[in-house]
Amino acid sequence: MQRRRLGNTELEFTTIGLGTWAIGGGDWKYGWGPQDPSEAIDGLLAGLDFGINWIDTAPVYGDGASEKLVGKALRQAAREDVLVATKCSRKMLPDGSVTGILDAESVKAECEQSLKRLGVEVIDLYQMHWPEPDSQIEEGWAAMIDLKQEGKVREIGVSNFNVPQMERLEAMHPISSLQPPYNMLQREVEDTLFSYCSAQKMGIIGYSPLAKGLLSGAMTCARAAALDPSDHRSRDPKFATPELEANLQLVDRLQLFAKNHSHSVAELAIAWTLRKLEVTSAIVGVRNRAQIEGTHAAADWQLTQEEIAQIEQILSTLDQV
Numbered sequence: 001m002q003r004r005r006l007g008n009t010e011l012e013f014t015t016i017g018l019g020t021w022a023i024g025g026g027d028w029k030y031g032w033g034p035q036d037p038s039e040a041i042d043g044l045l046a047g048l049d050f051g052i053n054w055i056d057t058a059p060v061y062g063d064g065a066s067e068k069l070v071g072k073a074l075r076q077a078a079r080e081d082v083l084v085a086t087k088c089s090r091k092m093l094p095d096g097s098v099t100g101i102l103d104a105e106s107v108k109a110e111c112e113q114s115l116k117r118l119g120v121e122v123i124d125l126y127q128m129h130w131p132e133p134d135s136q137i138e139e140g141w142a143a144m145i146d147l148k149q150e151g152k153v154r155e156i157g158v159s160n161f162n163v164p165q166m167e168r169l170e171a172m173h174p175i176s177s178l179q180p181p182y183n184m185l186q187r188e189v190e191d192t193l194f195s196y197c198s199a200q201k202m203g204i205i206g207y208s209p210l211a212k213g214l215l216s217g218a219m220t221c222a223r224a225a226a227l228d229p230s231d232h233r234s235r236d237p238k239f240a241t242p243e244l245e246a247n248l249q250l251v252d253r254l255q256l257f258a259k260n261h262s263h264s265v266a267e268l269a270i271a272w273t274l275r276k277l278e279v280t281s282a283i284v285g286v287r288n289r290a291q292i293e294g295t296h297a298a299a300d301w302q303l304t305q306e307e308i309a310q311i312e313q314i315l316s317t318l319d320q321v
């Protein structure tokens with residue numbers, strides 16, 4: 001499987017990373033409904049068997065549940081070469097809502113808890129999950145720099161940041177990577193962030209390449225209407241009329257293109273994000289073995305310029321609602 005270097009670092013990431021938000025399950029504001037833990041582990045192990053070499057997680061995904069599953073999968077895989085990325089700054093409150101917290105003491109305590117849940121001695125990439133509260137990003141970053149100097153994390157990066165916020169942190173210590181949303185329905189990052197990250201030699205790891213399942217080919221109006229109430233997508237306007245119908249019509253058109261190239265539409269959506277060399281890797285959400293079986297081949301699908309132009313034509317037909 002293809003690998004790309006993460007910005008200026010020594011880390012080489014496969015072009016697909018395993019995403020573990022959904023396997024954190026339901027029971028919180030941004031949950032994904034019921035999840036069978038053994039299926040989640042099986043999905044992660046299958047991804048590693050396909051040659052994927054890194055996993056993205058966060059403490060807030062199910063209040064530690066996702067990190068614990070990643071830890072179990074790592075122990076079962078019994079491999080030394082799997083890179084682990086996790087995050088700090090999002091805390092779940094007792095009512096299942098989430099708040100941002102970046103004071104130094106909290107960041108350091110979060111890191112200790114992540115190391116324990118993951119069962120690793122060092123976190124390969126430690127990311128500030130959201131720049132919230134904005135007034136505390138420098139304090140949180142200073143704590144992350146300390147953690148790097150103490151050898152608890154190898155590289156430090158950010159997620160969901162804009163350019164002025166990254167400039168503030170870059171004045172203190174280079175940022176290894178940015179993790180923004182990037183998919184066919186959400187491509188604002190191309191305009192502002194890609195050129196900044198390239199200039200700063202930062203890696204970009206794009207999240208939600210399947211637009212949380214909308215571009216997977218498995219979403220339908222009936223399925224969206226039947227989403228479990230503990231699945232946050234049941235409250236997301238992209239999964240409701242009229243945006244849902246417009247999105248699914250676009251997926252139908254993309255599906256034709258993908259089929260003509262002997263791939264699934266999910267693989268097309270992922271490969272499309274990787275056409276940009278600024279993108280180190282796409283983090284693909286995995287809930288079970290079948291899902292990664294249906295997406296891993298995207299890692300090595302290199303679209304030609306002609307194909308990219310044809311896809312652009314299809315994307316321009318998305319009805320604005």
Ligand SMILES: NC(=O)c1ccc[n+]([C@@H]2O[C@H](COP(=O)([O-])OP(=O)(O)OC[C@H]3O[C@@H](n4cnc5c(N)ncnc54)[C@H](OP(=O)(O)O)[C@@H]3O)[C@@H](O)[C@H]2O)c1
Pocket residue numbers: 018019020021022032056057129159160179206207208209210211212213214216217218266283284285286287290291292293294295
């Ligand atoms: N930094 C951040 O703020 C942030 C935000 C979002 C995500 N992330 C990271 O990025 C990762 C990926 O993003 P994401 O989880 O939002 O979504 P995604 O990769 O766009 O979509 C994943 C979802 O698509 C469906 N799916 C995946 N493969 C499929 C297949 N072969 N066939 C049919 N359906 C399939 C599954 O959902 P269903 O089966 O339930 O439909 C799966 O949970 C996350 O897990 C997380 O690690 C980070």
